[in-house]
Amino acid sequence: METARWFCASNQAGGSRMGTAYSAQVLEHFQHPRNAGELSAATAQVEVSNPACGDVLHLAVLVEAGRVAEARFKTRGCVASIACSSWLTEWMRGKTVAELSVLTPVMVAEGLDGLAPASVHAADLACDALRALLAQM
Numbered sequence: 001m002e003t004a005r006w007f008c009a010s011n012q013a014g015g016s017r018m019g020t021a022y023s024a025q026v027l028e029h030f031q032h033p034r035n036a037g038e039l040s041a042a043t044a045q046v047e048v049s050n051p052a053c054g055d056v057l058h059l060a061v062l063v064e065a066g067r068v069a070e071a072r073f074k075t076r077g078c079v080a081s082i083a084c085s086s087w088l089t090e091w092m093r094g095k096t097v098a099e100l101s102v103l104t105p106v107m108v109a110e111g112l113d114g115l116a117p118a119s120v121h122a123a124d125l126a127c128d129a130l131r132a133l134l135a136q137m
Contacts, residue, residue, distance in 0.1 A: 023113035026083040033082060035089035039072040044136040048129045053121055055081040059129040061092065063137065068092045068100070080115055080122035087111050088126045097137055103130055 022030070038060070039045070045060035055077030062070040071089035075082045091111060092100060105123035109115040115123060 021116055022079060022083075022119075023115075025087075025111075025113040026080060026115065026119075029083035029086040029112065030079045033073075033086040035070075035072050035086065036074065037072050038074070039070055042072075044133050046129055046132040046136065048125065048132050050077075050081075050121055050125050050128075053078070055122070055125055057081065057085050057125050057129045059085070059088070059133055061133060061137075063097070066096055068095050077125070078119070078122065080119035081125055083112055084108050084115075084122040084126040085129075088130065092130075097134065100130060101134060103127055 039062060041062055042060035043063040045058065047056060047058045049056045056075065057077070058074040060072045061068055071092040073085040073089050075085040087108060088103075091103070091108075103126075105120060105127050108123035108126050109120065
């Protein structure tokens with residue numbers, strides 16, 4: 001399967017520096033992203049970006065019987081954006097459209113055991129993508 005991580009130069013900093021800035025959950029989702037890639041039979045898909053940092057998230061979902069059966073992402077951005085995207089697709093699985101609408105950036109950050117203040121934009125990007133996706137459904 002194609003790796004859906006597109007790295008910016010800051011992602012390739014030394015491991016010790018990364019380890020102090022991110023929770024273990026953030027690093028786990030970054031190093032081993034879940035649901036990365038394309039979803040050819042998507043019910044809906046969107047691409048959103050954060051103009052402040054330049055991160056881009058492509059999110060696709062397959063809905064069956066009113067619930068999310070599959071969710072996939074491709075992200076070009078920082079460690080936190082890739083981790084938030086990965087976490088988002090796991091969180092979405094099995095939920096109804098109504099259940100998806102309650103997600104907040106705080107919930108994303110809590111799901112990843114916290115984000116540094118400089119990384120909150122990544123949780124915002126994940127929620128922006130989900131809102132855009134919901135608008136298509």
